[in-house]
Amino acid sequence: MILYWTPLSSYSAKLRIACALKGIAPELRLPPDGSYRSEAYRRIVPTGTVPALVDGDMTLAESDAIAEYLDERFPGRPLLPGTARERARIRFLSRFHDLHLEPPLRALFGQAAPSTRVAAVVEARCAEFARVHALLEGFLDEAGPFAAGPVPTLADCGFPPTLAIADGLLPMLGHEAAQGPRTTRWRKAIAAEPRIEAVMAPYRAEVARWLGARRGA
Numbered sequence: 519m520i521l522y523w524t525p526l527s528s529y530s531a532k533l534r535i536a537c538a539l540k541g542i543a544p545e546l547r548l549p550p551d552g553s554y555r556s557e558a559y560r561r562i563v564p565t566g567t568v569p570a571l572v573d574g575d576m577t578l579a580e581s582d583a584i585a586e587y588l589d590e591r592f593p594g595r596p597l598l599p600g601t602a603r604e605r606a607r608i609r610f611l612s613r614f615h616d617l618h619l620e621p622p623l624r625a626l627f628g629q630a631a632p633s634t635r636v637a638a639v640v641e642a643r644c645a646e647f648a649r650v651h652a653l654l655e656g657f658l659d660e661a662g663p664f665a666a667g668p669v670p671t672l673a674d675c676g677f678p679p680t681l682a683i684a685d686g687l688l689p690m691l692g693h694e695a696a697q698g699p700r701t702t703r704w705r706k707a708i709a710a711e712p713r714i715e716a717v718m719a720p721y722r723a724e725v726a727r728w729l730g731a732r733r734g735a
């Protein structure tokens with residue numbers, strides 16, 4: 519199995535966390551010509567997005583679809599454990615990350631460099647990110663320590679890379695994401711989970727390099 523990824527891609531990091539939790543290690547491969555924008559990559563993965571999985575004659579994009587496929591294909595610790603309700607909560611949290619929390623942060627990437635910064639865009643997008651981020655506090659499992667209960671699941675895979683970007687980018691824009699006690703406790707649990715941290719330590723370094731370069735641009 520081949521997993522196409524790029525080191526700065528938050529969704530690639532999400533899927534690498536899912537693989538680490540699952541205990542599987544597909545071959546990691548960069549898109550041909552070094553970019554997911556290349557024609558050569560689109561010939562393999564028509565959406566032109568990373569991550570993407572190639573398993574035999576099947577090519578699959580979309581991190582949640584890949585994670586759920588891997589969860590069904592391989593035995594071992596499930597990424598979606600529990601009852602139908604518990605599994606629905608996990609799927610909701612992962613979709614909440616992909617569809618609601620990450621997009622307003624992505625919309626701020628172009629604001630990282632002072633030379634292209636537009637104050638009104640920064641204010642609007644930061645306000646939207648803060649609004650959605652505040653919702654997370656109420657969605658996290660009450661007893662924790664992980665997003666959907668006592669063990670890490672797919673619900674814990676998407677947020678760490680996105681929050682690592684937020685931690686670095688928002689202060690550059692004069693903002694910060696306030697967080698409640700549940701979010702604080704959950705972030706501590708994630709940081710102490712070695713399989714998640716094994717992906718996150720190099721990912722944070724990648725984000726720091728990227729933002730460092732934008733800071734002076």
Ligand SMILES: N[C@@H](CCC(=O)N[C@@H](CS)C(=O)NCC(=O)O)C(=O)O
Nearest residue numbers: 527528529566567568569580581582
């Ligand atoms: N919903 C997709 C999002 C993937 C995504 O947007 N990946 C970024 C890199 S983090 C990408 O490939 N961007 C290229 C593009 O959208 O053209 C998923 O969950 O896999």
